[in-house]
Amino acid sequence: MNYKQPVSVLVLVHTIDLQVLLLQRADRPGFWQSVTGSQDPGETLAETARRELAEETGIVVGPDVLVDWKLQNLYEIYPHWRSRYAPGVTHNTEHVYALPLPAMRDVVLAPREHLAWQWLPWREAADRVFSWSNAEAIRQLPLRVAVRDE
Numbered sequence: 001m002n003y004k005q006p007v008s009v010l011v012l013v014h015t016i017d018l019q020v021l022l023l024q025r026a027d028r029p030g031f032w033q034s035v036t037g038s039q040d041p042g043e044t045l046a047e048t049a050r051r052e053l054a055e056e057t058g059i060v061v062g063p064d065v066l067v068d069w070k071l072q073n074l075y076e077i078y079p080h081w082r083s084r085y086a087p088g089v090t091h092n093t094e095h096v097y098a099l100p101l102p103a104m105r106d107v108v109l110a111p112r113e114h115l116a117w118q119w120l121p122w123r124e125a126a127d128r129v130f131s132w133s134n135a136e137a138i139r140q141l142p143l144r145v146a147v148r149d150e
Contacts, residue, residue, distance in 0.1 A: 003086040004038040009049040011035035020125035023114040058108030071096040073133040
């Protein structure tokens with residue numbers, strides 16, 4: 001069996017006025033999240049982020065477009081998803097990236113992965129996502145955007 005690596009990316013897709021794109025998981029209806037995905041062997045984290053962004057939203061970007069927040073979260077993998085990882089793997093390290101866009105845009109979902117998408121103001125998006133690390137990253141968005149714009 002090909003197990004997932006316990007290293008992943010979280011990509012916050014947002015507008016300059018802090019609207020955040022969320023995706024509803026196909027395997028857990030009602031669970032909303034940002035773009036996420038595990039690193040494939042041989043990929044850099046930035047390559048993983050760009051690949052997952054393209055696969056999950058249809059948004060294709062060049063290598064210097066994503067913003068690496070240099071933020072890592074270590075979290076326990078939910079028990080119902082542990083079978084995707086090698087036996088004994090219980091934790092994942094997530095690396096946070098952002099994609100600032102000038103305005104909201106339509107996306108093309110990967111139907112096996114997501115059922116729906118929506119843009120929400122950052123506070124509502126932080127309250128909607130199921131993952132604590134996703135919520136925390138969204139709550140940091142206003143400060144990180146302000147610092148980048150200075």
